[in-house]
Amino acid sequence: MNKGLAVVVGGSSGIGLATAARFAAEGCPVVVTGRNRDRLDQAVAQLRASAPGVSIGGIAVDARDPQLGEQLARHGELQHLVLAASGGSGAGPFSQVGADAVRDGFEAKTLAQWTALQSALPSLTDHASITFITAASARAALPGTAGLAAVNGALEAAVGPLAVELAPRRVNAVSPGVIDTPWWHGRMPAEARDAYFAQTARALPLGRVGQPEEVAHVVVALAMAEFVTGVVLPADGGAHLATGR
Template identity: 55%
Template structure:
């Protein structure tokens, strides 16, 4: 079997970084795209086998330039996210929600569309969304809109792009830098409260979710699917 080529966009931290590591452990050549110079420098120091690139996933020109240097791509993982779009609907900042769509929805779609000419015939696309698309949690209507829009495209794209595969992985609460906006004490208290109510009784690690992403990317019998890896969050409430 020839060496597989992977690209993880949004792969310098959290779920994306753990996915890149696990794909590399499977023997793939793994390229990682991210916006932050500091995170890319840290990646080069901690994971020298991963090939870092300073690229914004929403920048079609830069993504196209990167893909031209990579050549044929077997596994594309898009883990772009953003910190905006949450909050009670009556007070929701719609400009912030537009920014959330720009960062995650349009960023992921731009990356995928630009990558299609470079994707192997048996290649795969895996998007990282969030369980807010289906969980019905108060204060997440904006997040649900962004992630729901991405997940709604998975099944029709799987039919349209065949035999290339496309899936999404939908995590719940994960201890990633997405929560860095909260003071540590507040975050720890919230995680403790939430873990007591989750069926799994724990907050996921990025590696937990990355295992599902790797499955979606590499399993040749999986397409048109949204894999829920939420610790049972959709089955309960956090009140």
């Protein structure tokens, strides 16, 4: 298992933070990035408390900022890069979602992860792992998710070409389903969110929505899998299965 430096772009909350904690638990030095300084400081403090003796650092920067590359270079060679930057919009009925909303989603996630990878390239080792965090909306074909499908589908479509172009570095993606993260808390009232989670759980083979730590386990396992590249791995509780439930 390669325990070189792991960088999680968008690692101050949710799946990104859980992934950083999982890398730290494996003994990897970790650097997380985030746009919000206060939230980033809280995340770094939490990671340090959970993994004493492991080097933990934070960079307050937008994933789309060219200065990210300069900041990362100060930390030395990167062995694992996880691109978890997210946000923006794009959800809702197609007839009601305007181009500006979809553009915002692309800016906040697709272009943020794309730009962050370009910034990090000079610091990556020749055999580094690169893992995008996408979403099951890329393939789920659910009403009201066309904008999200476009945003995440673009990233997933790039995995194969990048795996070939950047080889022997490994390029993969983890595609989470409905995961109970802070992303949902800013978009739905608690009662509506709980009802949606319950509805989703009934349709899933595993009978529940996921937790960030469960996705993080998949991300780190894939990053450490040294003979795997060019794959999009679902972590969705079986949402990709045609179960008829």
